[in-house]
Amino acid sequence: MQGGKALEIIHGSYAYSYGLIPELRKELLKSNLGSVVQYVLDVDHSFQRLFICLEACRMGFIKGCRPFLGLDGCHLKESGDSWKWFLQNLQSALRMIEGLVFMSDKDKGLESVVPLVYHMWNTGHMLDIFTVISRRNTLARHIPIIDMVETIRQKIMERMDHRRGLGRKWKGKFVPKAFKYVQHIVKDIGEYIVRRSSDVMAEVVGPDFTVVVRFNEKTCT
Numbered sequence: 001m002q003g004g005k006a007l008e009i010i011h012g013s014y015a016y017s018y019g020l021i022p023e024l025r026k027e028l029l030k031s032n033l034g035s036v037v038q039y040v041l042d043v044d045h046s047f048q049r050l051f052i053c054l055e056a057c058r059m060g061f062i063k064g065c066r067p068f069l070g071l072d073g074c075h076l077k078e079s080g081d082s083w084k085w086f087l088q089n090l091q092s093a094l095r096m097i098e099g100l101v102f103m104s105d106k107d108k109g110l111e112s113v114v115p116l117v118y119h120m121w122n123t124g125h126m127l128d129i130f131t132v133i134s135r136r137n138t139l140a141r142h143i144p145i146i147d148m149v150e151t152i153r154q155k156i157m158e159r160m161d162h163r164r165g166l167g168r169k170w171k172g173k174f175v176p177k178a179f180k181y182v183q184h185i186v187k188d189i190g191e192y193i194v195r196r197s198s199d200v201m202a203e204v205v206g207p208d209f210t211v212v213v214r215f216n217e218k219t220c221t
Contacts, residue, residue, distance in 0.1 A: 017144030018047040024146060032056065036093040040085065051086060052149065053093040057156060067100045 025037045034055035040048040069090075071083075094100060143151070172179060193205040200216040213220050 014144050017146045020146050021047065021050065024149065028052065028054070034058070036089060038089050047145070049082060049085065050145065050149075051089040053089070054153070054156070056160070058093055060160070062094070062097060067097050068103070069100065070103045 021039050025039060028035055028037045032055045035058070036051065036053040039050045042048050170176060174182065191207050194202055195205070196202040200214060202213050202215070204211050204213055204220075211220050
């Protein structure tokens with residue numbers, strides 16, 4: 001009780017914070033044009049859930065990342081309805097991405113919406129930059145939601161700045177991890193023989209296999 005009272009003195013009451021969600025959405029959309037911000041209230045106007053995808057994060061993912069997302073339910077012990085709502089908003093935010101692939105631990109409530117993902121994206125196997133916050137979220141029990149959202153925003157900003165700093169130090173066209181991997185695999189390149197049959201096709205012969213590589217299709221069989 002004493003800890004809760006101290007948090008209320010520092011951050012304000014939960015009820016007051018939840019009441020600011022419509023204003024939060026308005027300010028986020030004004031200061032981050034193109035962002036997706038949605039929230040749901042119960043019939044008694046109490047808070048139910050909130051989805052935020054900031055435009056800078058969205059475009060960074062679209063332009064700079066592979067089309068792969070992991071859905072981890074360990075911090076979101078919610079129902080299928082909650083996941084369905086989350087994925088619908090995620091689809092709205094990432095509607096321009098083709099071939100988006102998901103990986104999931106199929107946690108509680110998530111397994112039931114696997115067919116929904118297939119239908120929504122019609123993509124690969126349903127195996128922080130997007131945030132879904134619910135009234136049962138562990139963090140929400142300790143920090144009023146407005147302060148929590150602001151903390152997440154600050155962490156995202158700091159992480160992006162940190163990664164920009166690392167990027168400025170990179171030399172060459174590859175990120176350091178990829179460059180080390182390429183260096184590792186080319187050590188054994190002498191064991192392979194490449195025979196091109198056309199501008200778009202080649203045969204690769206290894207110590208115990210032969211494969212056909214089609215460059216235009218990006219396949220290896």
